Amino acid sequence: MWQYIARRFTYMVFTVWIISLITFAVIQLPPGDYVTTIVSQMINSGMEDLPPDFEQQIREQYGLDQPMVVQYYKWLRNIIVDGKFGYSFVYRKDAKDIILERLPVSFAISGFSVLFIWAVALPIGIYSAVKQYSLADYLVTFIGFIGLAVPSFLFALVLMFFSYKYMDRAMIGLFSREYETAPWSLNKFLDLVKHLGIPVIIIGTAGTAGLIRTMRANLLDELNKPYVDTARSKGLSERALLWKYPVRHALNPFISTVGWILPSLIAGELIVSVVLNLPTSGPVIYNSLLTQDMYVAAGAILILSSMTVIGTFISDLLLAWLDPRVRLH
């Protein structure tokens, strides 16, 4: 077991490092940098008599004139040693503050989405496996297909239209007006939970549909095994027969899928947040990419991706703990 944990841990660290490389490289891709943007903005707003070495000065000030490897090294070192993610050129404060302000909401949404997916997929998956080829089963399969096919942001658009048309209220934002700027309190948290419903459903639908299908398939495999017939022939009640072994066996994907659901949840959360104007890290990434606020974009992408990888790591461990066979692979 320890060997397994150590190996998975090494993979995880390696993955996070690769992600940091990719992130940094990708953020550096656009031609020019933030300084170019500022300078062109200043020229556009009438400040044409800038000193000739003005650009050079700002670059030196922010260390943007150094070679890429050095910049990467400093960036990574600052994150690991001091927990600093650099400076936001747009907001004029630490990138960390901007990211940390939004991140908890992102995690709340993703976390609630996972819970939602589990809570819905488990009973429906079991039901449609037990009543295979029943009307309800076909219905679930069909809805599941639609849930998989409709991308979350389109779903959000359509829901938004209906809520606007029939409920006289656009469901955008995550807080009621009175709590928007209020400091965190129990009431504000409850208000948040109330508003989370719609985004969680939108983000969780695709994952739910996928998990129902996996659950159904797995449980069907189990139910057709001889030990189930044996148990039945010995007079075990159908209920006990179902819950005692087959369901427990089929539960594995619930843990293992967290790994592959998380990336898509994060992606879904990002785009849905942009559509519904939720104060999560999604719009921050989106806007910072548009304005080339590179340290904010890089920091947010790095943290989100790392959290996904860590989530996957934890789900691997849980799975190994639940299912001894996994440890041996």
Place this chain on the structure above:
Amino acid sequence: MDVTLKEQVFEQSSSSGSNAPVAETEEERRLEVATQWQLMWWKFRKHRLAMFSTGILFTYYFVAIFAEFFAPWTRTQYIAEYVYVPPQPIHFFDDGKFDPYVKGLTFERDPRSFKKIWTIDQKSKIEIGLFVKGSEYKIGLHWLPIPYINNLFFTTDRHLIGAKDPTQPMYLMGADKSGRDIFSRLVYSTRISLSVGLVGVALSLTLGISLGGLSGLFGGWIDNIIQRLIEVVMSVPDLPIMLAIAAAVPLDWPIERVYFIITIIIALRSWTGLARVVRGKFLSLREDDFILASRLDGASQGRLIFRHMLPSFYSHIIASLTLALPHMILAETALSFLGLGLRPPAVSWGVMLQDTQKVAVIALYPWLLWPAAAVILVVLAFNFLGDGLRDAADPY
């Protein structure tokens, strides 16, 4: 139905082995001599939804190829006056006589902004017809960069449907913010949105088969490295990275280059699934008896791979590709929707949906959501088709 087919196949294979004189029905005999592809086709045919989806997809691609003919207008044509015109549905009968027409338009001034607000005018009538004259276009191979062959085209100005008087408005799905016909743009965008998927699939097919093949064939440290690479790619949330790369595309690039880059970005994400399928197949096939037999016969490595191993799981590859296509279409739509993918004047479903980012716009002009319906339908169809293909891929 699937079960009976399987049982029949199973029964007759075991009976032919034991040489017992079993009376065979016509059906059984047919199954015995059928090729693998025939069996697959028979099995696929039974998946009704998949058959239906095939029809839908054929229609989509047909429309995409002959977009100029199906679209009443070109994709940039507009009448500046008709901003946000509501859809004008087709009425087929007038006074019990077959005479298709759409109702005309009328407007009021918004009391505050003085903008025109268009509504359907119940009284006026605009006659429409089939094969009406419109803008001129070419059909044929004129777009191929090969001399002589690209002379094979003809020019026409007929469009499938349109107002008999071309100056009259006919907005079957309404108009957008600059008075362009949403239906025409939808038809044109089918071309780009669907082809992104095809080009992307071709790219990820190449990557997936070569990397997955290497991994499965050689094993050892090559396998280990490629597997780690796949794991990394799969565990990275794709959208932020895709956004970051897409945001880096310079604004002044020509459309074709942006299109190509976006396709590559999308394909870079989706080859992993295929690589895993290919690797798994190679791993299990490597140990199979028929591979061993041909190896003992002295078949070369290349012959083993391309003559014996690959053909035995073509069908699985095709099924995986069909299931990968909708993801690519969706990825392009999402990127363009956020304004980081294709950009005007290119027109794809995502580009059209850019206008719907604000809730106020959707509330007032819900017909702008038509491209969403097109996306959902095509993605559903691909999913059903892929499902049917996956079932049929293993007909025994």
